[in-house]
Amino acid sequence: GAVVSQHPSWVICKSGTSVKIECRSLDFQATTMFWYRQFPKQSLMLMATSNEGSKATYEQGVEKDKFLINHASLTLSTLTVTSAHPEDSSFYICSARDHRGLAGAEQYFGPGTRLTVT
Amino acid sequence: GQNIDQPTEMTATEGAIVQINCTYQTSGFNGLFWYQQHAGEAPTFLSYNVLDGLEEKGRFSSFLSRSKGYSYLLLKELQMKDSASYLCAVMDSNYQLIWGAGTKLIIKP
Numbered sequence: 001g002a003v004v005s006q007h008p009s010w011v012i013c014k015s016g017t018s019v020k021i022e023c024r025s026l027d028f029q030a031t032t033m034f035w036y037r038q039f040p041k042q043s044l045m046l047m048a049t050s051n052e053g054s055k056a057t058y059e060q061g062v063e064k065d066k067f068l069i070n071h072a073s074l075t076l077s078t079l080t081v082t083s084a085h086p087e088d089s090s091f092y093i094c095s096a097r098d099h100r101g102l103a104g105a106e107q108y109f110g111p112g113t114r115l116t117v118t
Numbered sequence: 119g120q121n122i123d124q125p126t127e128m129t130a131t132e133g134a135i136v137q138i139n140c141t142y143q144t145s146g147f148n149g150l151f152w153y154q155q156h157a158g159e160a161p162t163f164l165s166y167n168v169l170d171g172l173e174e175k176g177r178f179s180s181f182l183s184r185s186k187g188y189s190y191l192l193l194k195e196l197q198m199k200d201s202a203s204y205l206c207a208v209m210d211s212n213y214q215l216i217w218g219a220g221t222k223l224i225i226k227p
Contacts, residue, residue, distance in 0.1 A: 034215075043205065043219040044161070093160045106151075107215065109160040 002028045002098045006110035013084055013117055020080045021113045023094030029074040030096035034107065035067075038091045050077045084117045091115075120144045122218035124206050129224045130196055138191045138204050138221045146211020152180050152191045153205040155220065161205055164191070193223075201225045 003026040013019050023033055033050040048058045048069050056069035068080040077096075081088055091114050095107040121143045130136040142150070149168040153161035167173055167182035167189060179192040191204055206218040 044217050046215070046217075049214070091158075106163065106166065108163070109153075112158075112160040114158075 002096070002106075002108040004030075004094065004096050004108045004110040006094055006113050008113060009111060010114040011116070013115070015085055015117055016083055018080055018082045019084055019115060020078055021092055021094075021115075023077045023079070023096070023110050025075045025096040025098075025108075028096075028098050030077075030098065031074060032097045033071060033077040034095045034097075035069060035077075035079050036093045036095065038093060038112075044093065047079075081115065084115070086117045089115055089117045120208075120210065120216050122206055122208060122216055124204075124218045124221045126219070127222045127224065129226060130193075132196055132198060132225055132227050134196050135192065135194050136196060136223065138193075138206075138223065140189045140191070140206035140218055142187050142189070142206070142208045142216070142218075144208045144210045144216055147184060148209040148211065148213055150180075150182055150189050151207045151209070151215070152178075152189075153207065155203045155205055157202075164204075196225050198225050198227070 005024045007022045031052050035047045036044045037047050038044050046059050047062045048056045050056045050069050050071040052071045052074050058064045071077040091112050093112040095109045097107050124140045151166050152164040154164050155161040165180035172181045177194045182189045203220040203222050205220045207215045
């Protein structure tokens, strides 16, 4: 089956620093990747859609200058949280769309990255 | 607007059957997904329905009625490990997933 990895799985950083999270599709090419954020006991919230070779599409209310997304290859997308603050502490999850299955519809999720900003 | 509704929490007994309902109103429809999410982990895919009817996969089955904007996930022979949140998501006309808030399922011995 399709596998998506994320790195790191957890990170603690100081307020004001930047953190980069990597999302990789290991055994398939993903032209589209998605970044989600999930606060405790809440549902997934889509932050942005990342398309290989083009600019990401951000959801309303998500600051594109704060959450930098780069999708440089068909297997790698990165999310950089710039000048992180404690309110950015959350569970960040990426997913990748596998065009081989379910008529191009199914998304496979990475294991998530738990970010804590102190 | 787009909306996905599912119960916030349900409780069931080990070995029993539970049905988790999901109703939706979206701009277009390209399929409905059910995902399972254990606490602190990412969601894992359970099922996909794009045509009306029942899809059975082992202990789990998923049903869809497009005319009613309704789906359910049926879990049989419940096990303690089935305690998790179950997320209903609909893919709209732009192939974007619209997520429900999830149903927390608590299994009691």
